[in-house]
Amino acid sequence: MQQLFQNAQIAQPDGSLQAVDILVDAGIIQQLIPAGSFPAAAGVVPVDLGGQFVMPGGIDGHVHFDDPGFTDREDFGTGTMSAAAGGVTTIVDMPCTSLPPVTTPDNFMVKMRAISPKAYVDYALWGGTTPTFIDSGAYKRLLPELKQLGVVGIKVYTTSGMLTYPRLDTRQMVMAFECARANDLLVAVHAEDHFLATYYTEKILHEGRTDPLAYKDGRTYDAEPLAISTVLALARRENTRIHIVHVSTAAGARLIAQAKAEGMDATAETCPHYLLLNRDDFVRLGSLVKCTPPLRDRSDNDALWAGVMDGTIDYIATDHAPGIYPVEKVMDNIWRAYAGMPGVQSRVPLMLHEAYFVRGVNLYRFGELMSTNPAKRLGLFPRKGVLAAGSDADFTCIDLNGSTTIRTEQLYTMNKYTPFEGRELRGEIRKTFVRGNQVYDSSGLFPMGPGYGSFVKAG
Ligand SMILES: [Zn+2]
Incomplete structure (x- = not known):
């Protein structure tokens, strides 16, 4: 037709x-x-x-639609409806918050069978690997197989609260990076230093604090630049294409700017909540806005906006990750709350207002931040992300x-x-x-x- x-x-x-x-x-x-x-x-x-x-249909390069496995939090039907209503035509789902995680071809097929009857918009998938597959050597076979199936890259964590998707240590990460490089796979990293965040978290837990800022102080600011620094060093050494997800700190953004200036093939995303919310909102809204990394300070909002303007930040994703409301999200003790919130529906409207109407980002550049740049980085371009023949x-x-x-x-x-x-x-x-x-x-x-x-x- x-x-x-x-x-x-x-x-x-x-x-x-x-x-x-x-x-x-x-x-x-x-x-x-x-x-x-x-x-x-x-x-x-x-x-x-x-x-x-x-504009070219919105692309959200980072969502957790939790399907199959955790569909009390989100499922692919409601997630992609929310996307459609938010002007998003393609979502890219993370491998780690569904069961089984997308770490093998079999798991990939289980996922596809569960989600394909539900999707209202188009979708791509991140793949991944786990410490078990690294240590057994199976990753050397599995990562190229996932690449063949069409994943946009692999996602790894320097720290993780997920039992089914643990963090990689530095040695395991190097091995994953080598293999990704050999198979031309992009690697996305959740970068917060595990030991630093754990040390301060336990220290603050021992003090008995349960207020929102206790969580912010525990997952200490420096954990992010420390991990980004490590990850960039490994990617530099192994010549791996690297993408830092949900950058939340000014110090982290500075490291990415520096890596780009050196000519590294490194990109970064941030999220509307790291641009628009900070510790004042955490105090005001409490567990509702608990997320990882935590909300930071106003100066970080400003630095991230500067990064959006100068290209240090390549695109804006949401890290859409609802917890069960209210049971997982409304509570006095911040440590017990689920970390994450929905965002796929509000990203384009919020950013249109804040970037275009308030800060004067031009509408073409707006399309790049919302669609073209994630399409390019995630291997979906030029099928997606552009209005062209x-x-x-x-x-x-x-x-x-x-x-x-x-x-x-x-x-x-x-x-x-x-x-x-x-x-x-x-x-x-x-x-x-x-x-x-x-x-x-x-x-x-x-x-x-x-x-x-x-x-x-x-x-
Ligand atoms: Zn995420």
């Missing part, structure tokens, strides 16, 4: 908007042409986008004159809570299209339903 998406406002590299029509055939963009210039043709279905800002017709349609108020009851995620409740934002997501079909409408419809979303193999 051919479709003509009419009157879309597309951002140009200088940030200006240009009215175009987009010709799509079987879900793939054929041509972008000046609005109104395409001759009426039989068999071409017109779709009027009404002059809305149309040959790419999937994935569109996020935004009314720049509209407005959005973040409301818990409007979230589609399994567990509905947000630290951004009541935030009033400029701009409104009106429609989301995946491969030419509308998957979300701001009236609350999901026309394609579950099972439409398909797996995107990284190349």
Whole structure:
């Protein structure tokens, strides 16, 4: 089927908007042409986008949809509905918070069977490995097999609270890095030094503190730059492509900037909560905003924004990871609360307001931060992440004159809570299209339903 998406406002590299029509055939963009210039043709279905800002469909490179295994927290249906409603057309799910973790081809297939009937938007997967597979040597066979299956890379942890997905020690990490390098796999690292964080956490536990800032002080600030420094040193030595997830500290961002200046193939992401929230919010909201790494200080918000502006931070992901609400998320003792919160639905609206309307990031650059850059880094480009001939017709349609108020009851995620409740934002997501079909409408419809979303193999 051919479709003509009419009157879309597309951002140009200088940030200006240009009215175009987009010709799509079987879900793939054929041509972008000046609005109104395409001759009426039989068999071409017109779709009027009404002059809305149309950006490449949002890509969230870091979500935990917990399916199968922990579907009381999130499942692939509610997670991808939430994504569609948040202008996200492709999500990239982490390997570690589902059972079994995505560490073998068999586990990969178990995961695919569980999630494919549920997906409202397209999805890609991170793979991973564990200390057991490193020590047995099985990783040398498994990582190339996962690469063949199309994972975007492998995720490892320098510290982990997950029994089914433990941290790698430095020796194990080097071995994983060597193998990733040999198989051209990107390695994503959760970087907080295990021993430093454990030492201060235990010290503070012994003092009997249970307040939110006890958790922040325990997972001490320096644990992040210390781990990033180690990870970068190993990646430099092994010449491994490296990606630091959810950077939360100014000191961590400085190390990444330095690595980039040296020409290392290193990238980084941060999350809306590390840009927009800090210790004051942790004191105010308590266990609701417990996450790993913890919220930091206002000076870190500022440094991370500077990193977004100067390219130290390549893109913004969410680390979407809801806990069961309220039982895992509302409690006086901060140590007992689940670390994580939903975010996939609010990322594009929050960042449109804060980056474009408040800080003047141009709309083209905004598209890079939300879509193009994660697509490039994760091997999904140019199928995803760009409005160009040959790419999937994935569109996020935004009314720049509209407005959005973040409301818990409007979230589609399994567990509905947000630290951004009541935030009033400029701009409104009106429609989301995946491969030419509308998957979300701001009236609350999901026309394609579950099972439409398909797996995107990284190349
Ligand atoms: Zn995560």
